[in-house]
Amino acid sequence: MTDSFTLHQRLASECDPVASLWLSELLLMKDARFPWLVLVPRRPDIAEIIDLAPVERAVLFDEIVMVSEVIKAVTGCDKLNVAALGNQVRQLHVHVIARFATDPAWPAPVWGIGEAIGYEADVRDRLIGEIRDALPD
Amino acid sequence: MTDSFTLHQRLASECDPVASLWLSELLLMKDARFPWLVLVPRRPDIAEIIDLAPVERAVLFDEIVMVSEVIKAVTGCDKLNVAALGNQVRQLHVHVIARFATDPAWPAPVWGIGEAIGYEADVRDRLIGEIRDALPD
Numbered sequence: 001m002t003d004s005f006t007l008h009q010r011l012a013s014e015c016d017p018v019a020s021l022w023l024s025e026l027l028l029m030k031d032a033r034f035p036w037l038v039l040v041p042r043r044p045d046i047a048e049i050i051d052l053a054p055v056e057r058a059v060l061f062d063e064i065v066m067v068s069e070v071i072k073a074v075t076g077c078d079k080l081n082v083a084a085l086g087n088q089v090r091q092l093h094v095h096v097i098a099r100f101a102t103d104p105a106w107p108a109p110v111w112g113i114g115e116a117i118g119y120e121a122d123v124r125d126r127l128i129g130e131i132r133d134a135l136p137d
Numbered sequence: 138m139t140d141s142f143t144l145h146q147r148l149a150s151e152c153d154p155v156a157s158l159w160l161s162e163l164l165l166m167k168d169a170r171f172p173w174l175v176l177v178p179r180r181p182d183i184a185e186i187i188d189l190a191p192v193e194r195a196v197l198f199d200e201i202v203m204v205s206e207v208i209k210a211v212t213g214c215d216k217l218n219v220a221a222l223g224n225q226v227r228q229l230h231v232h233v234i235a236r237f238a239t240d241p242a243w244p245a246p247v248w249g250i251g252e253a254i255g256y257e258a259d260v261r262d263r264l265i266g267e268i269r270d271a272l273p274d
Contacts, residue, residue, distance in 0.1 A: 047216070049202065049205065050202055050209070050217070061194070064186070065186065068185070068186065072185075079185075080187070081220070081222045081223075081224070082220065083220035083221070083246075084217075084219045085216075086216060087216055087218070087245070087246070107225045108248065108249055109222055109224070
């Protein structure tokens, strides 16, 4: 079922790969302002959570919970923002964003706020390493 | 477990009640620009999905799917937006919003876009009635 899945080019260009989970590719948005993960189920032509098969939805929800716990543990954030929007990139993807009361968008959502600021390579690599270490085997 | 749950006053003032589901209160945002439902688990002092017990999370996810299917069927929307943000109202609540390529925020998210426009009472009552009719017994 996965052979025709291709990551949307905008997600591919705006994110760095972190891990391949059971169902989803786990990505890190290239924006140092917010620790911002994106889950993309490896299923072609799916725009909505409700378009997934029930078992796939259950796995996606497990992955959302797992990734939420990981990013909270790694960052010590004040709040998690979890969202499936997809108005611009129709391929189903779920944002899991660590928010801080001191971040440049707070308390607004992050979308459409200013311009992304790229990570320093060592900061990005350390964050991705910490996330990978915190994921269950 | 539910005896100390009180709906946050801002959700209570900005929404109309639609139904009491197994776990959550189902509300309709008082904003005729977007068919916009909100699920609020009847659990006190919970800010994050991951703060719920695992069985409660599973019920919440079932309710998100159910409400997503209902609002899509009732409105024929182009896209669903599903989000748990809570930066301003900390009480856990999940937005399930029917989006149209013709709506006044598209393709941006709805938060922080202009001012809410109240429903005409008959339009609101018809929408709430259609949603209730589409919910499983």
